[in-house]
Amino acid sequence: MNRSTHILSSVSEAIGDTPLVGLDRIGEGLDGRILAKLEMLNPGFSKKDRPALQIIDEAEKNGSLKPGQTVVELTSGNMGTGLAIVCGNRGYPFVAVMSKGNSPERARMMSALGAEVILVDQTENASQGQVSGEDLARVEAVAKRVAAERSAFRADQFSLEGNFRAHYLHTGPELWSQSGGAITAFCDFVGSGGNYAGVARYFKEQNKDIQCYVVEPEGAAALAGQAVTRPDHPIQGGGYAMEQLKFLRGLPVDGYVQVSGKEATDAARRLAREEGIFSGFSSGANLAAACKLLSGPLSGHTICIMICDSGLKYLSTDLWS
Ligand SMILES: Cc1ncc(COP(=O)(O)O)c(C=O)c1O
Secondary structure, eight states: OOOOOOOOOGOOOOOOOOOEOOTTTTTTTTEEEEEEEEGGGSSSSSSHEEEHHHHHHHHHHHTTSOOTTOEEEEEHHHHHHHHHHHHHHTTTOEEEEEEEEHHHHHHHHHTTOOOOEEEEEEOOTTOTTOOOOOHHHHHHHHHHHHHHHTEEEETTTTTTTHHHHHIIIHHHHHHHHHTTTOOOOOEEOOOHHHHHHHHHHHHHHHOOSSSEEEEETOOOOTTOOOOOEEEEETTTTOOOOOSSOGTTOOOOOEEEEEHHHHHHHHHHHHHHHHHOOBBBBHHHHHHHHHHHHHHHTTTTTTEEEEEEEGGGGGGSSSSOO
């Protein structure tokens, strides 16, 4: 057999180029088509490997990260896993700061990959599995302090352009070429907003009529300008009810759509049973939102969504019980 060799120099080079799948079983009966980008097939089993790699690459290039310097970041587990992989490959000690509200398998995975994990208590009356904007503010305070104490590089996913650029330079173009330019809509559950912003900006440059929607939890739709009545929800990785996100500033948003924790859960279960795609709450939120949009304002569209991370990260939650 004449097989050409293609050996990567580290697993970091295996980040990206994930498959795009038509959800044609779930989509039967819907007016339109849903395309799902399988980001849980990245080495850290989530889409956040991409910004982790891009932020470290850019910091190395612009000199803000010195050889051997410690890297610190707050994470819901996925960004930290990506950073643990890239930092491990390149010899940077990495400290992940995470809320105790996120599922414990994330902390175990980051430790296994060589990260130091600092877990931060949730606010009083908060429930495990439900991380609010207030919980995140506590995590941010600890990350800031640890970064200062250790003279570390802060791989700040809420402000460093590498987060946005990972999706603008890679995720967006991959989606466009894999679909043969057939995509007419995109919706995304927002945490830092880097994924939404990068892909939406790229899509709008291809065709300004591509419809881009921000997905938020019901009761925590601050970006949509709604009153925040239920900041606690099970959709880990986003929905922090922040009124503004740096990456969304100046970017066209065609609409906002809300999903409940139950809708996200039901959709994640359907993805597993009907499509064989094992994902988490936020992927379910994206699917539930896409179904709502195809049944409403975006009927007839080809809409793409992210499968943000693997269902294995939620085995301890009630998603799979
Ligand atoms: C599982 C999951 N879904 C969604 C998001 C939100 O992505 P972004 O920060 O690009 O808005 C994250 C971010 O960490 C995540 O971990």
